[in-house]
Amino acid sequence: MADAAAGLHLEDFHDGQRFESTRHTLSVEEIKRFAAEFDPQPFHLDEPEAEASFFRGLAASGWHTAALTMRMLVETLPIDGGLIGAGGEVAWPRPTRPGDVLRTVSTVEAVVPSRSRPDRGLVTLRTETLNQNDEPVQVLTARLVVFRRR
């Protein structure tokens, strides 16, 4: 990629390093559009049914919160070669609601060089997706494949 030289490499990461994204305001229309395509359940689609549900009001799909978190991470972390996730753990401690103003705060928890492939390593990144009250709506701990400088 043309801008590869400008991106972050494995050597640029260290434990405790912190990255914060810009904010994204989530509309009720976005919530319903995502849910209609990927998670068509009443509590993501219809206000009266959502009021009577576990969520007690319209809530975004957890996978919508995850997808928006990815968007904010892509905008935040210019890793050389891109953000390549091998997997991770995700939790949704509270619902994401229409009108929520989301942002991500990410902390590097581990940087582990690969033993078998000396050109790369794994960065463990804990990302809290916070709403406008600084409450976490998602906590993601992801393992990212990151390359060394040539």
Added chain:
Amino acid sequence: MADAAAGLHLEDFHDGQRFESTRHTLSVEEIKRFAAEFDPQPFHLDEPEAEASFFRGLAASGWHTAALTMRMLVETLPIDGGLIGAGGEVAWPRPTRPGDVLRTVSTVEAVVPSRSRPDRGLVTLRTETLNQNDEPVQVLTARLVVFRRR
């Protein structure tokens, strides 16, 4: 909900129970549309750049595979009150490609009644999202909140 009585309750789940979804063929247009909104990286958007990347060809965002998996789970598991995920672990052992025919195979790994809330419990569900060659493109182990019959 009107059809609540017809849905699955905590008592209907047991270890080793298996659920299989119908199939979904993923188009290149869907991959690029999801990526443009949620994961705008070259290897999800542009064939020549994808060829030169870690993925050696266009690949769907892992979060797109996750969202499609959710859609297939909603169609597969008619749980009373809906599919309510508390969180889980996700891994993407290989890329999802344009034209892949995806389906999910889910296995109940644990059914744990809540000690503090006798009306509900947690079901641990391991869902493999398989391509047309029966290779897993995603493995999700999710904790679902499931209610007892009244």
